[in-house]
């Protein structure tokens with residue numbers, strides 16, 4: 107005979123911890139926050155860990171917050187540009203275009219608005235929130251620590267770089283395909299939203315479309331720039347160099363070649379080399395060139411998804427049994443119903459109480475408790491399934507025994523819970 | 537203020553039903569089965585829904601069963617070839633090669649063995665089991681019903697066909713890349729393992745390597761045949777024609793062109809056209825040709841995976857609270873511990889009992905029960921998190937109140953459960 111271990115009943119520890127931390131991060135609050143409450147968003151928590159101000163990318167100091175949408179209760183990410191004055195009402199409407207970009211590798215943009223709530227005139231972008239994200243720079247690039255020395259990071263595996271390349275290409279396909287340009291392909295504006303799966307997303311598209319609305323440039327030109335910035339991101343990651351320090355491109359390419367394949371080098375070179383107008387680079391041409399990597403990534407993603415699905419299936423069994431336990435708990439030992447102080451002890455409820463004892467309060471021959479999750483879960487599983495199997499329930503004084511099928515118990519649980527619901531003016535959701 | 541609805545606390549109904557059905561299918565048993573118990577596998581359930589015998593593919597009648605592996609308790613899929621006599625011991629070892637093929641689009645092969653348990657001499661292949669799979673033929677091709685008429689199916693969307701094409705290409709890449717050939721690309725041997733996600737897997741590779749072991753042919757030749765069979769599968773699906781009825785290829789191509797794009801037609805033509813030796817077709821060449829579809833599929837898969845992950849996260853919260861409830865249930869009203877009949881009523885256990893009342897037995901001002909899942913789940917969530925928040929617990933006679941933080945309650949739960957575990961000779965898994 108075989109034995110299922112209790113780990114078959116629950117989700118693997120590492121997966122659980124990872125998701126738990128993400129949940130906690132999404133629900134985190136700041137008790138004595140000085141941050142304002144906005145019209146449609148509250149409970150702001152700052153996500154910028156450094157207090158360094160850096161206006162180099164948008165031309166304005168920018169701040170990132172987690173916040174809760176008042177109407178829906180969903181958690182969102184807000185990016186605020188400080189001291190921004192909107193000179194043209196149309197500018198902000200260009201965000202609308204970005205709402206249509208739905209891609210696994212682009213952070214979804216929802217809205218933009220101006221506000222004076224921060225004590226200045228700010229422009230705020232509303233995006234999906236991805237808990238515990240890090241920028242590619244944070245995740246991979248050496249940072250000067252307080253002592254002024256550099257914290258060296260390990261070189262990135264080539265397979266991870268290819269994964270990033272296919273993902274940025276996927277993002278650009280979605281963006282260029284809708285006649286937009288990303289405009290902001292930068293190691294500090296691409297976020298790693300799932301480190302275990304190497305999942306990245308372009309995080310700050312749409313912003314420059316609003317900020318530089320007046321100085322509009324042809325989208326074709328901006329798209330060509332996207333390729334060059336794409337190349338710089340990969341070069342920067344491959345050589346562990348902040349893009350601002352990428353002064354000698356040939357030297358960096360040289361350095362890359364020493365660690366990575368010719369194919370990677372040629373791919374980066376293609377991205378970095380401008381075309382002689384009127385010739386233009388196209389994202390589809392690029393995708394064809396790296397086709398095999400896309401297929402490899404696809405296989406990995408599908409296998410990862412299979413694992414996620416099987417965890418979900420386990421979790422679901424737990425979830426169904428959890429609902430059942432909520433019901434049992436609402437019935438067992440309830441101290442009265444409809445004026446009857448013995449409601450929970452009488453009739454079918456008495457059997458449910460004995461079932462609870464049988465399921466959770468087992469003792470061995472010497473009267474020592476038996477804590478056997480396998481037993482608990484199998485009992486609940488059979489109750490859930492309404493199995494024909496019979497179980498012998500013994501009263502506490504051991505004078506009476508009842509032989510009853512799980513099917514009957516399930517019916518009795520339904521009926522007792524139905525009584526409760528009928529008596530209840532506020533029954534929600536079970 | 538916003539309100540989370542109870543649907544935020546549970547997984548969407550359709551996802552839940554889908555996974556539940558799969559779970560049920562995996563756990564299904566046949567009470568009065570005539571099927572034998574094998575050396576390492578028991579509880580066989582037949583998966584062939586038709587009783588039609590068909591030896592056309594393997595040269596032997598074949599049967600598919602679900603079974604349980606005795607040692608591990610995992611559910612597997614067994615494919616049995618009836619009346620097969622193994623003439624060469626080496627033949628069966630060729631399955632080893634197939635164990636190394638790990639791909640999202642190939643059913644994983646684990647083992648093969650011969651047995652006389654079925655009353656004949658059978659060859660059995662052990663594979664992963666994918667609950668509620670259908671063959672592509674079952675899912676898409678018109679079948680003659682009992683009345684002899686054909687049940688017409690809707691034409692398959694082009695995007696679905698492309699998804700299938702990228703997946704079969706992914707499978708072939710894994711197989712040809714390890715110097716093997718699939719040999720069995722057939723609408724009845726490719727299974728749809730997740731219809732919601734259009735996920736397919738090659739289901740019967742490895743079999744012909746064993747069966748035709750003696751008549752070995754060069755693998756390069758077999759790989760070239762894979763392309764042609766690949767083309768026939770797509771043509772068959774696109775024209776809703778069983779492959780055995782694909783007699784007029786040009787006519788079928790013509791028919792395909794009327795519904796689908798030129799690109800699809802050219803892709804199928806490429807697959808079907810043999811090369812003039814010594815020229816050979818290669819899977820990588822094919823992949824480059826359909827690169828854009830691979831990227832599209834990648835985006836879809838990643839978005840699907842994100843959704844799965846978020847369900848998993850919800851389910852996980854449920855799961856953690858479920859564990860907590862198992863503990864509470866093991867303590868509350870336990871009728872004695874270590875000879876103390878009042879154990880569950882005394883000290884910290886008394887508070888846990890009052891907490892249970894507070895969480896599950898709420899009543900409104902008139903004494904009617906309040907069944908509020910939001911309340912139950914939030915209370916359990918705070919207990920799980922060990923929140924500093926305080927809660928006022930009132931005794932049943934309403935004479936005494938205790939103000940206690942969730943943090944303290946969590947500690948008390950841990951300690952009471954610790955007592956139980958200490959007293960228990962058989963504590964497993966909580």
Ligand SMILES: Nc1ncnc2c1ncn2[C@@H]1O[C@H](COP(=O)(O)OP(=O)(O)OP(=O)(O)O)[C@@H](O)[C@H]1O
Nearest residue numbers: 153154160170183234235236239240241294297309
């Ligand atoms: N949509 C998002 N969801 C969750 N976290 C995000 C999101 N966008 C950004 N973040 C996180 O917020 C933090 C700050 O982002 P930001 O873009 O300001 O990076 P930065 O390193 O501060 O760059 P800069 O110097 O340009 O401000 C980063 O850790 C990033 O991972």
Ligand SMILES: Nc1ncnc2c1ncn2[C@@H]1O[C@H](COP(=O)(O)OP(=O)(O)OP(=O)(O)O)[C@@H](O)[C@H]1O
Nearest residue numbers: 583584590600613664665666669670671724727739
């Ligand atoms: N690995 C597997 N896991 C779960 N189900 C499978 C697996 N392999 C096959 N099946 C299912 O078993 C059933 C029988 O498969 P089989 O290959 O015998 O198809 P068939 O239509 O009976 O073809 P044939 O006429 O060649 O026997 C199909 O419904 C198929 O989806």
Ligand SMILES: [Mg+2]
Nearest residue numbers: 154168169170
């Ligand atoms: Mg910042």
Ligand SMILES: [Mg+2]
Nearest residue numbers: 584598599600
């Ligand atoms: Mg069959």
